[in-house]
Amino acid sequence: MEPTLDNYKISCELLGHSLDVRAVSAGGRTPDGAQMILSGSRDKTTKLWKAIGDEYIESVTLKDHKNFISYIYFLESEQWICTASNDATICIYNQDAFVPLLTLKGHESTVCSLAAGLKSRSIISGSWDKTARVWLISETGDVTFTVLQGHEAAVWAVATIPAQQKYVTGGADKCIYYWNAQGEKLRLLKGHTDCVRALIPLPANSLLSCGNDAVLRFWNEDGECVREMSGHTNYIYAMAGNPALGEHIVLSCGEDSTLRMWNVITGEQLGDPIVHPAISVWSVACLQNGDIVTGCSDGVVRVFTKDQSRQAKESLLRAFDMAVATHKSQLSEEIGGVKKTDLAGQEALLSNGTREGQTKMVRHVDGSIKCYVWELGKWKLVGDVTGATGGTQENSGKKLHEGKEYDYVFNVDISDTEPPIKLPYNRGEDPWQAAQQFIHRNNLPQAYLDQVANFIIKNSDNAQTVIAQPTTGYQDPFTGGSRYVPGSSSSNVQGAGNMDPFTGASSYSTASSNTQSGTNVNFVRGSDKHFPVSTYRTFDTCDAKKVLEKMKEFNNKLTCEEGKVGDEILLAVIRLTEKSPELDPTALEALMMLLKWPAGMLFPVLDVLRLAVRHEVVYSLLHNSHNVLNFVLPQLGGAAANQLMVCRCLANGLTHPEGRKQIEAQLPHIVELVSGIRAGSANLQIAIATFYLNVSISQTLDVARPEVCHATTSGIVELLKWASDLEAWYRSMQAIGNLTTTSSGQETIAQVVSVDYVMDKLRELTNTQQDENFTKVNLVGQALLAVF
Template identity: 75%
Template sequence: MEPSLDNYKLSCELLGHSMDVRAVAAGAVTPLGGQVILSGSRDKSTKLWKPSGNEYIESVTLQDHKNFISFIYYLAKEQWICTASNDATICIYKEDESLIPLLTLKGHESTVCTVAGALKPRSLISGSWDKTARVWTIGETGEVTFITLQGHEAAVWAVATLYDQSKYVTAGADKCIYYWNESGDKLRLLKGHTDCVRSLISLPANSLLSCGNDAVLRFWNEDGECVRQLNGHTNYIYAMATNAALGEHIVVSCGEDSTLRMWNVITGKELGAPILHPAISVWSVTCLQNGDIVTGCSDGIVRVFSQDPARQANKILRQAFDLAVATRKSEMNEEIGGIKKTDLPGPEALLSNGTRDGQTKMVRYPDGSVKCYSWELGKWNLVGDVTGATGGTQTSSGKKLHEGKEYDYVFSVDISDTEPPIKLPYNRGEDPWQAAQSFIHKNNLPQAYLDQVANFIVKNSENSTVVTQQTSTGYQDPFTGGSRYVPGSSNTNLGGGGNMDPFTGASSYSTTSSSSSQPKIDVNFVRSGDKHFPVTSYRTFDTCDANKVLEKMREFNNKLTLAEGKVGEELLLAVVKLADQSPELDLTSLDALMLLLKWPAGMLFPVIDVVRLAVRNEAIFSALNTSHNFLNTVLPHLSGSAANQLMVVRCLANALTHQSGRQQIETLFPKIIELVGGIRAGSPNLQIAVSTFYLNVTIAQTMGRTNPDICHAVTTGVVELFKWAKDLESCYRSVVAIGNLTTTSCGQETIAQVVSVDYVMDKLRELTNTPQGENFSKLNSAGQALLAAF
């Protein structure tokens, strides 16, 4: 049966390189029957990945080149790993013998971009940007001889050996394919490609397959006639591969259109739908003896695809891959000034010199950004980000253009007299507070600016009649500016007119009328005819989209080096399992979680997000606390970014729901209350998190031995929260917390030492007399109940 890419699914992703994976190759077969994968990157390293079950483990990293790795070839008979580089050398390693090169071949004058086995034993053929190919022969004692194949007018991108005919084939940027004899004499010229030829494959019956920048694969017969063209790719084709496991006329190809494709070169048929990758460039491809296919991409990831269901990835990893692919599809339709972003060159374009001073070049990056460079004084200098939009120009669309997107408003905000204004984009109907939050995080501004920026938006846009946050139709991640992972977010659609809590996915308070008598997050908080205090049901933060958490952790992990804490995919998956509703106590997952908690502070919020879900399980909390003393690891982040503050406070609130959590938090309470009380500004979500922590502490005090010091500290904390909190749900929970304390043995005496009930009532009257508070009857009701309690 003929293979088809329709049967191939993602098997695993190999994470370890910090930059583009420019080359992949199939290495040695292991004693257990698996096969080593070799990968080379723009980060100047070559990695060996050894099979372990259905996964691959990074076993060796080779770092002897001075510039990026452009090609890898494995000479099986000699067990040589041959790495070619932009530093104009080829390093040869003897597998399993040493991490030091057995030999370094020097002689090319520029990047060596391709290597293949040559006709004789212990020999190789290479191609270079210096317009030559070389055939190298290495003697038993290490002596090196070579012949040079000269004739191309531009870089030699591809080489191949026709063993049956004792011939070499080379191809390059001059669009030409040359045949050579063993002595280096030119025999034949093939023409047909209309752009650079990038790759060659020798096939049975002395036939040849070529591909290149013209997006066409050409099949040449023994007589040098192009008998078939294979069309399907929509951009440069960078590499091809074949393997006996697929069939002698089955070939796979990859390229700049982000796809992997499979072909029958005899029939010219494309076999199955292409596999789109979530990366701009699929630089390289190879096939394993078990039929699996390996790709290396511009996003720094090596991916393995398998048609064997037993080797295909689990549902979570495949869903995450599908989501990333869907994002890539949308990016492929984006335009900058009428030019498709996918038609722009990548960063490698900056490796070529400019032709004149003042020449400009637009370059797109893997993160989707486009930057403009100018050639000045012998180097490319960054001019800045390119702005533009899909769907027309600023004049025709009537919108403002900012960083490649259309907005109804782009305000200039003066933050400092000594700095230029900062651009603040905003669209009608968008939540002013979420737009302000995105602006603050993007520009590293103090969180205390939130209300000031939001009110600026309200005053200067058509939302001038709006005095509070509005429901938005979509959510923009305030920490990344994107619409992907939001700490604690959910895809759940909630009915009613309530605001969507971007962190819990639930609605807390609505300024509009709703068919339900109470906000959805608190339907059981207050029921008609029930007394207000004490509230004995702990409030928790439970909602989670594990796929989005995993996606964000992958994004951050890919930006790290090994020294900074980069981990393998299997550890990321192990950590995300802790976010399950009923996670298992797995020591590997806990150890992995503690490794991730050592990441830089700016990348921690998705990890702490997992922590706040994991600690709901008392056994997991106890194990983390006993083995890792994890609370002391996360508590310092209460003084950090708003994102980390939010996650840590939620973590503490969730941990209070079981005995182990309450005991440990009580032990550290002086330190914890000082840090939580030190939060004096923040978003409505942070306000709710802080008030929920205080509330859960008071619930614990009503259900066990009351500690006067804790009651006093919580009351002080609530008073401080009242000074800056504006969110009505947060204020309601704070009132309930004080109300709970009136039912304890400490009672009014402790509360009166810190705050008068008149102060609380004045605060509530201030809030409920505003338009945003007119429908919030439960806050007023709780206040009246508190007044009655005194």
């Protein structure tokens, strides 16, 4: 009679690992003939479990890897326990040994799969370094290896076909390759649409594969995919077979919490899947007595059996069923991939928000989920969260980068003209090693090492969940706490979080710090108004010590002819960053001297100016004595750092009557210069949008002037043609909204703005990035549509 999973019940649960059990394997036998179980975990340990009667006890714990265990293989011919790790090594142990017989080094990244080699005392390994290696170990312990090179991404799966003297590998490039014993490529199989994660050779030279596309594929000896087996709803991580079950019976497990059994000849799923009380069933193994072992993300090793004599006591059976039922109910109660039970209750509204525009989902006592936004010092209701999609493969919670799996993948914007680069990191990995690899991959200065490593330490240990809000602390891994770059300590917008201009807003953020991509959360609009805005936005924060250090550094590089000054001059200038600076004519004259420095050294001086012009009397003196705008406006056509600081100067200068008078007098010319900027970081986009928003505020608080409204509207339209940051969009659309409240603005907008164009751009933007700002941008857009 053909086995089915319906006959299997929980036998026992092996508790001992403190983190995910990533790998399980059948081990060797004890003297009394009982088979051992091997398990490897994210806690960096491998455990041997020996059967004592119908129970298993922890016999040995191996602790020789420096990072998590990714795969375990028991080489029966040699009675070797082989463990692969994220530390790029393979440890080989004799059974019951406590220290490795050998440690195989050579892979450049995580070793994620193992299998027996074609020769005795050999194994094959697959790695994230895009290669497989065949290792041959002599009787004397000498090690030689052959590299199988051809995959374009991580090699997730390896297998051996002894009858054909061939190796098979599968990778994140969606390809399966056959190789001969010499390491020469023989055949390519294509069909998977995502990473290939596991391979099992079958009789008649056939092959079974599975992967992140949630499909098992059966390939005949001619390399044709003749059968696809579907049932899993998310990534398939592992497969296992055992003659005790039948040569045509295979087990699979994956990210959908299930273990499944298949007849690969018919393609039929045998029985209902066994649901586990954990999201990820990472690994599966078969014992020779027909029992099945799984390793899960809840840190538990479970054994299932069809032998009634080995099935668990009624209490454990009930406890397992209850845990599964609870897990299922939690899976069904999700919004946007977030469990309702994980959401904070209404008590969360008693805590202040961390920045203007922060959003939060809150669970009410009646079970409803509502969205709130932090505005003007209090939480305001946005509306009910009525539905979402979640739990899909794209929304699995696993971070993949270049076919490799990571706990965190941070986005890094290091250039205004280049796309972001990725900084991947796994828990338990040496932060300095990860930082060094990041620096080497991207040809960055070695001086960044400590800053990158310290950033990883700070942000990986306390990573945000999808319902948490981004931290407001300044977190630039390149500058850390000891080095100044433009805007690093002075990039705060009133009511908003710190954002470094060269790394962008929340540049180092995990995918989980925002609403997950692929999520479609529908908000019912509340009654809150997003415009008119009547409070000017300013850029206020400053670390004067760092700015002074940077000015001293530049000053020391100059000659007297180029504008070198004494340290006392720099000290006088830095005092202008204070909230209430003394009106020292010497300091103002010194600032004007420094504004004549070479453009490449000007950004810290402009940073000081950005703070000084907040004060009307200071602005007035600088204008009356030197017409300061004539010094700074040419920098709008210069380097990105200078553009950023000038836009912040303009935004801050608009907060008082003297600044508005002078800036609005030249507004068409200023807008023309600003509109010449066609690319830039998120911070630059926000600075430009804030400048326009402050101009629009001035028009709502005073008599609106048609020429000012026209120039502002034209500038906003030009910005929206290239801006991609949602906060910049929000402020720009608030500015448009402000202008619609004035008669001059309404006439101008009707002439200049195509609302359909703006809304089409908004839809395009929000289809490609949905973070916490999406809600308020969507709402202000709907409010604008209502006006028009």
